[in-house]
Amino acid sequence: MGMTVAEKILARASGLPSVKAGDVVEPKVDLAMSHENAALVINQFLEVYQGTSLQPQIWDPSKVSVIFDHRVPAESPKTASNQKKVREFVAAQGVGKFHDIRGDVGGICHQILPENGYVRPGYVVVGTDSHTTSHGALGAFAFGIGATEMASVWALGAVLNVEVPATMKVNVKGKFKKFVGPKDLILHLIGKLTAQGANYKVIEFHGPTIRSMSTSGRLVICNMSVEAGATAGIVPADKETARYLREEAGVKGKVTPVIPDKDAVYERIIEIDVSKLEPQIACPHTVDNVKPVASVKGTKVQQIVIGSCTNGRLDDLAMAAGILKGKKVSQGTRMLVFPASGRIYAQALAKGYIGTFMKAGAVVMNPGCGPCLGIHEGALGDGETALSTTNRNFKGRMGNPNSQVFLCSPAVAAASAVKGVITNPRKGAK
């Protein structure tokens, strides 16, 4: 019986000739990522060794990555102390892929991993972050786990008791209209599947639209696969994956893709044609409350946010800067831009996007998670509305349960910033 990409990867990593959905396996981990919550992982990791005569030692520090991004720079003594503890721990353990708070090599974990070539096709990647699904964009099997599970991975180098998920296949065809792209596609799919429609499943993306999509776009759709409940989203690796890893991530050596067998078993197949798709928007307070932008146009917006692990990459900033060039952010609306990494920040600076944002009146913030999860900056006032290119709009997500968050693409966000109300960038476009 043929295997899907996830099944092939899990079989290889578990040392088995083949696996199928429902099997329980113990895959070896190729990359284990944490962010500030490494503080909790350390706590649990040390507890594993309690009462044994063993020294706490990470199984393979070269396969562990720790990245500070959620609260950078630290917003409180508590966070700063946690970061200090993590910094000391990774130094003592010799963790290889550590990214501290820096303007050159820092950034959001889900951008740092791909841009440094840490993820390769066929890898098993685990992260203490639900959006670890992002890395399926490079043909890996990548999924989010909790801190205690990561402590177990640090100790043993494998994930225990993984049930091989069933895979659904999404075939995408058609050419996007102007100002419509990967974010609109994934919002549309989440709306169709609902927030739990892919629970415990893998979404494997196929079709000509995906084949011609950049890795940056693939990161968007895999990132948000978890918003439909998916364990992982995967774009099988291809020429574009190899190009990205070589040209943008500086990877040398062979890139070997893992592709599904022709007779792979899919639990469900979904066909999508994007050629008629209009810009989409997720309305408060669930990600699956998706509508065409036109149906909520005119809604007043106090804060626009462009950035995050979903849409803080160079092409996103290029799109937003293109719309904002020579224009101003509407009075009464504030616009926050946070590039996904220091590298992207530098590239955007060189291309003039940062200057465009500043001239327009936007506030350009340091790379990191910024306002996405409402921890330390860019909070909303009572009754305020935000329009954001991030990935979650749950009640209270941006720090205030008495506010509302809409989710959209960078094009919708930028066009709306100019008008101060939710705006369809396609108005007048062909």
Next chain:
Amino acid sequence: MAKVVIKLGDDISTDVIYPGRYMATVLPSETPQYAFADMTDFNSKLKSKQIPAGSVILGGRNFGCGSSREQAVSTLKGHDLIIVAPGFARIFLQNGINLGLRTVVCPTIEASEGDDLEFTEGEIVNKATGKRFAIEPLPKARQAIIDAGGLIPYTRKRLVATSPAA
């Protein structure tokens, strides 16, 4: 017997269970104070111990969706609550199993606030209505972690067994 102290809707996210702004608090000993922090009434009842240990939170479908933050589990475990829901989001359920939070998957459950539930082998009996609902058994591999008392002791055992030094 356990009383349903609150009934919640579908898709209760980890942002509702444990708001992101308290994420700098990580230790299981400190997280319980922020359980459902934005549902201020319920939070204060939990904090003032008006809700007895072993009470039931009745969730809807996809309980615990969203972030992987383990605080969403340790905060509920700290109050020794039982979470009954027709379905859970994957990471939340796994975190619950790993930390020993009592999570019960009961796809057809019908109950209201104030109802007393009895947990039997494979079934929940709603004492208020007399109706019985099947509990979905956990996969064996997950049950093994629960039987070991959580993922930490489970991992410890494996580590000691496989370590050349031991």
